[in-house]
Amino acid sequence: MQNPLPASFIRGGTSKGVYLQRSHLPEKQSEWNPIFLGIMGSPDPDYGRQLNGMGGGISSLSKICVVAPPTPEQKAIGIDVEYTFVQVGIRDTVIDLNGNCGNLSSMIGVYGIDQGICTPSKVVDGHATIRSYNTNTDKLIDTTFPISESGLPVLDLPQASIAGVPGQASQIILDFVNPSGARTGKLLPSGAPINTLEVRSVGTSVKASLVDATNPTVFILHDELAEFLPIDDYVRGAKSAEKQVSKVLEEIRQAGAVAMGLDPAAQSQPKIAFLRQPTEKESSEADIVVHALSMGTLHKAVPMTVGLCLGAASKTKGTIAWDIVQKSKEAGELIRILHPGGVVEVGAEYGSGGSIASAKVVRTAAGANANSVGGAQPNEPSPTSNKRILLVSALYPLSKSKHSLEEYRWWLSNYLGHVKTDVYFFAPPALHDLVLQTRPKSDAEDAKEGSNFFLRLNTTYPTLFDVPPLQGLLPKYEEIHGKDREKSYHSAELYAVWNAKPFFLKEGLREMKETWNREYDYAFWVDAGSFRESPHKYENWPDPARVEEVFAHASSKDSIFIPMHGMPNFKWRKWREEMGPVDQDISEGSFFGGSPKAVEWYTSTFYAYHDHYLSLGHFVGKDQTLINAILLLFPDRFTTVLWRDITQRGFMRTYIGLACGGEWWYYQFFLSDSQTRAEMEKIWLGKQTNRQKKVQEWLVGKPQCPLVPPLTLNEVLTRAFGPYWKPVPATVVPRKHVR
Secondary structure, three states: OOOEEEEEEEEEOOEEEEEEEHHHOOOOHHHOHHHHHHHHOOOOOOOOOOOOOOOOOOHHHOEEEEEEOOOHHHHHOOOOEEEEEEEEOOOOOOEEOOOOOHHHHOOHHHHHHHOOOOOOOEEEOOEEEEEEEEOOOOEEEEEEEEEOOOOOEOOOOOOEOOOOOOOOEOOEEEEEEOOEOOOOOOOOOOOOOOEEEEEOOOOEEEEEEEEEEOEEEEEEEHHHHHOOOOHHHHHOOOHHHHHHHHHHHHHHHHHHHHHHOOOOOOOOOOEEEEEEOOOOOHHHOOOEEEEEEEOOEEOOOOOHHHHHHHHHHHOOOOOHHHHHHHOOOOOOOOEEEEEOOEEEEEEEEEOOOOOEEEEEEEEOEEEEEEEEEEOOOOOOOOOOOOOOEEEEEEOOOOOOOOOOHHHHHHHHHHHHOOOOOEEEEEOOHHHHHHHHHOOOOOOHHHHHOOOOOOEEEEOOOOOHHHOHHHOOOHHHHHHHHHHOOOOOOOOHHHHHHHHOHHHHHHHHHHHHHHOOOOOOOEEEEEOOOOOOOOOOOOOOOOOHHHHHHHHHOOOOOOOEEOOEOOOOOHHHHHOOHHHOOOOOOOEOOOEEEEOHHHHHHHHHHHHHHHHHHHHOOOOOOOHHHHHHHHHHHOHHHEEEOEOOOOOOOOHHHHHHOOOOOOOOOHHHHHOOOHHHHHHHHHHHHHOOOHHHHHHHHHHHOOOOOOOOOOEEHHHHHHHHHOOOOOOOOOOOOOOOOOO
């Protein structure tokens, strides 16, 4: 076994996972990923069974908990142990630290005592309570379980059973401390226990309880849905009802999200669940019946956080859940919830301030194994799979534009409907549906684990002048409009479109890291209307291996890649910083990016010079002119590709012959893998008439699309200005734009 690690393989609730001690792992968290993938046997793209590791081929069996002693500060406030939860991808290499697992949380205290990481600080009647701190969610969780006289956990008492697990075992009470307002800051985000949500597609409305405890959830009534939907057929799994019901439930969920102040485009939150009173037969074992959805799919049981939220709702007077539970003759401290997989017991306690002090659920557990696991490198499906790339785009309609919204809808479909790389997209709320309709949907589990066609839509900014670096600049942009040599078909809105791009790129990276806990090696801005070629073969684009090749040629690994449209005019050799933006088609603004560190630098620098030149009265509406100035000031920071590179063999064949994607889109071909480039060249050749082919072969030989090499910007500027040219000093101090 390569690089063995001490580990315990443990069942907690209805999940199983590997528990590791933090001290046995590398100090740098960035080095954990290959270890975790190797432990679980991921990725397993062909079979999805993880037979080379401890994983079981489904998400509930592909989990890891990293446990550590508390810091002195944590210990001083009563924390016994801390842990980080890790969801490991099965078919891919995704390592997700975004959330927490309630099932595996139930065994943190048991594992902590067993490994000597902590000792019970509270023991009452043979039961120990361990307070853990979850680093993923910044929440406290108490677990209470039986212990022996010697202080060791006892897990084999026939005290409780849970749906999905055979037999009985010791009861473990999992208690989430102060779970109210997990996302919105309030238990009832709307301020009322019941709201009315409009269902415009069917011309009616429904009552809903909007509750935020452990996870915000929209609770609605099963019986009310049954008045206008085949909800019973849907629950039974009838395909004929699935499409109709799912669409309406998503509409209700989105309406609830808006009422809660959440982004309706984010499918993971809020959740939605419909409730009903148990039948007479069911009432002996349950107080309430729930069917919950996760990522648009009917759940086979109930997500733990939804169950806990339902427990809190059941204790909150006036909610739909409260009304149902009040009719139960046997409801006690713990609420019995019947879900498709069985019954789970949850509960909630109110604090003195009127908020939920804790949400509780009963779990059982078993220690499956305590041994060593291999921390070897993960299975590599291909040498190109180890670098993660994020594409960031936006679409904002303009009151004055040379392209119609229908044209953009087509181009957007050509982009989001084919390119499988992760995308973070900005749009106003009015375009929410249009954007989502162009992106193929993955199933719930795939979407959670970052599958193909992963998309996050951000509708935070209604207009481009709501974007932080552009707030309040409309009057200024209207003022400089008169200095635009193309003012007849440009506008202040269009200037905002161009100048918002660096912020959007950086913000997309930040949101993915801080909100979704996804980190990327590279991020690139892509204009939403860039993919105009149809058909095209750009799917896994840009190719990670090709991106690595390009940056290997750069002056620094933290360079920014930006394509060039043409060589700078010789007159710019004497350009100085105080002369302002450089008005020539040199750089392209439709595509740029690099490492997160490079994006950080570029964004700060762009807005520093934007604000500086704007304050001096220069025209900064067209981002390319500002980019050109930054290129001349910081050539060491950039790498590029020059489509019209006359030094390259085959250039004339391309220039006279094939378009190779067009002068503005050559970078798409340039950043593709060899197979995709060959397929695209075949498509372009197929579009030529026989007459065109014969003329071209007679003039320049067989047409082709040469792959020109990447260039550092210093190489380009040396060609343009001569070997003795040096960049002028930069005096403007960059400032950072962060929310």
